[in-house]
Amino acid sequence: xxxxxxxxxxTSSPLAPVARAASTPPACPSKKTAATxxxxxxxxxxxxxxxxxDDGGLWLPRRDMLSALSGVxxxxxxxxxxxxxxxxxxxxxxxxxEKLVRCTDTDPKTGLPCPPPLPVPIVDFRPEGKVKRxxxxxxxxxxxxxxxxxxxxxxxxxxxxxHPLSFVAQAAIHQAYCDSHYRWNDPAxxxxxxxxxxxxxxxxxxxxxxxxERALGQLIGDDxxxxxYWNWDAPSGMVVPALFRDSFANPLHNRNRDPEHLDALxxxxxIGTLNSGKVPPPIPFNEPxxxxxxxxxxxxxxxxxxxxxxxGQGARAFLGEKLCSKFKVGENxxxxxxxSLERMAxxxxxxxxxxxxxxxxxxxxxxxxxxxxxxxxxxxxxPLFYSHHANxxxxxxxxxTKLGGKGFDDPEWLDASFVFYDDVExxxxxxxxxxxVLDARNLGYTYDEEAEKDLPWxxxxxxxxxxxxxxxxxxxxTRKAAPVFPVTLRKDQ
Ligand code: C2O
Numbered sequence: 190x191x192x193x194x195x196x197x198x199x200t201s202s203p204l205a206p207v208a209r210a211a212s213t214p215p216a217c218p219s220k221k222t223a224a225t226x227x228x229x230x231x232x233x234x235x236x237x238x239x240x241x242x243d244d245g246g247l248w249l250p251r252r253d254m255l256s257a258l259s260g261v262x263x264x265x266x267x268x269x270x271x272x273x274x275x276x277x278x279x280x281x282x283x284x285x286x287e288k289l290v291r292c293t294d295t296d297p298k299t300g301l302p303c304p305p306p307l308p309v310p311i312v313d314f315r316p317e318g319k320v321k322r323x324x325x326x327x328x329x330x331x332x333x334x335x336x337x338x339x340x341x342x343x344x345x346x347x348x349x350x351x352h353p354l355s356f357v358a359q360a361a362i363h364q365a366y367c368d369s370h371y372r373w374n375d376p377a378x379x380x381x382x383x384x385x386x387x388x389x390x391x392x393x394x395x396x397x398x399x400x401x402e403r404a405l406g407q408l409i410g411d412d413x414x415x416x417x418y419w420n421w422d423a424p425s426g427m428v429v430p431a432l433f434r435d436s437f438a439n440p441l442h443n444r445n446r447d448p449e450h451l452d453a454l455x456x457x458x459x460i461g462t463l464n465s466g467k468v469p470p471p472i473p474f475n476e477p478x479x480x481x482x483x484x485x486x487x488x489x490x491x492x493x494x495x496x497x498x499x500x501g502q503g504a505r506a507f508l509g510e511k512l513c514s515k516f517k518v519g520e521n522x523x524x525x526x527x528x529s530l531e532r533m534a535x536x537x538x539x540x541x542x543x544x545x546x547x548x549x550x551x552x553x554x555x556x557x558x559x560x561x562x563x564x565x566x567x568x569x570x571x572p573l574f575y576s577h578h579a580n581x582x583x584x585x586x587x588x589x590t591k592l593g594g595k596g597f598d599d600p601e602w603l604d605a606s607f608v609f610y611d612d613v614e615x616x617x618x619x620x621x622x623x624x625x626v627l628d629a630r631n632l633g634y635t636y637d638e639e640a641e642k643d644l645p646w647x648x649x650x651x652x653x654x655x656x657x658x659x660x661x662x663x664x665x666x667t668r669k670a671a672p673v674f675p676v677t678l679r680k681d682q
Contacts, residue, residue: 279513285389285605287311287620290382291374292365294552302361302370304608305353307616311608314621317633322402322415324583325637327430327576330417335432341405341414342572343440353610354404360569362397362609368566369552373514380514385565387512388504388602390531391585392623394578399632400609400619401575407613415634418579421538422493423645424486427455428474429542433573443571445547445561454485457492459537487649494649496533497588504528504597507588511601530588535581539563542573583636586629587644596627 283289292303325334348355365371369381384393398416406414420426429451433441453471456462462469472485501507509528543563548556551566561567561574568574588594597603603624611619629635 279511282511282601283514284601285382285512285607287606287608289374290371292370293372294370300351301357302364302368304362304365304610305351305358307353307610307618309617311618311620314619314625316625316631320630320633320635321413322406322634323413323637324415324418324579324634326420326423326426326640327417327432328420328426328428329640330432334417337409337411337414338405338417338432339440341409344408345405346440348613352613353616354400354613358610359401359404360567363569363574364566366393367568385531386509386527388509388528388597389512389605390528391508391582392602392605392626393607395582395585395626395629395632396607396609396621398575398578398582399626399634400611402634403611404613416575416579418583418636419538419573419576420640421455421457421534421577421580422490422584423640424490427457427486427489428452429455429573430576433576441572443561443573445544445549445567445571446542446573447544450541454482455489455538455541456485457489457534457537459541463540490646491649492534492537493584493646496529497584497592497646500529500533501588501592501594504595507594508585508596511597511599530581530584534584535577538577539568542571542577543568582629586636587641589627591641591644 295301295303330338342356345354345359346356348358350357352358366382366384369383371382373380373382384390402414402416403412405416406412417430417432419430429446433439433443434446434451436442449471452474454474472482476482495501497507505511505528507528507530509531510526539562540559541562543559543561545558545563547560548558549560549564549567551557551564557564557566561571562577589596604622606620606622608618608620610616625631
């Protein structure tokens, strides 16, 4: 692998790449093991408050990044073995609930980013009776649906910031959980708590997008409204969707995006590209499809294939390793390892969209580049985040349905719970468990079936590069592809 994301010491969680960030390596050692995509925190580093990186970027040694995320042809061996060996030694895992962690560092003026302390009791989540919402690809959305989303988001942005379902509050949820505002509710452990870099990643983000989607539907009085997904795994969706950038007046537009990448074909292995030291000029998305273009598309498809299939076999490899709160490795404490779902296309696109020229001050007081999407503390401020994560969620959905992947059966995972606000009119607090969200139907949504019929990456050829798209040769049947595709496709899903 591995898209090892180095934590700039014990606090803010960077997503950004090194090459285009003005980077100064932090004085602290990496908190993540390059070989495994695992994250460590050093208590001593935080305690002294010193040596934090000022770049917020990934700063792993180049060779580690290469072996880590270089995608298509990168070593397939190793990831699982190394990560597993690291986690076998976990001394204590924790079943997360609202008592285990607490939100800290609230700004006295705004109350953010912690959730507003509304005096309402917590109720348990009740599954939705039927599927009402169908998430569709953002680039194929009808005009009417696009306008609907714009209207909903404009209304969400118009809610006062102290409203727990305002857009500001939505973005703050991600900031709080992902930029070290949550901490273990245990004074003995001075470590921050994060929903990235472990098996919490996929279910937590599913919950987050779910409550966001419901709030938007409520704001426009349409309970069938579903967040469109950024279909970056299909050649026609490999660009920031026009819906998010068609005009400055568009409430889905965001100023803090890399201007060089707005009209370019995405690079789903962007971290690997950056760390190869050879970053080619962006390829315009609408350019006539020459060889270079087709190769880049194929490389993207193969990155998705790697993430979903070659490197995503088994819950630990795909969803990440157990969240471990007690694991001593020298001075460092290991807290988790990313699965292929988190560390590949997901991370690449955060880095791809963030603007190296825009900085945002993190919990650590440092101005990090790559705002908004390229830094975890600010990522939720870009409306594109939610459509990006809808597709990350769809990748999990496909893995657990069509690809037959199975999640963990560990009660520490199944019963982990989080509390979210629900209901714009009468905000209430809802406790929801991972076991509640394993099947999207329980949450009343699904993904557009049409778009799933023909997954363009499923038969990716790692070598040699072959063109995909209209003029591609007919594909072999899935069954024939079995030797390079050892996951049985389930036809019934
Ligand atoms: Cu919580 Cu894509 O990050």
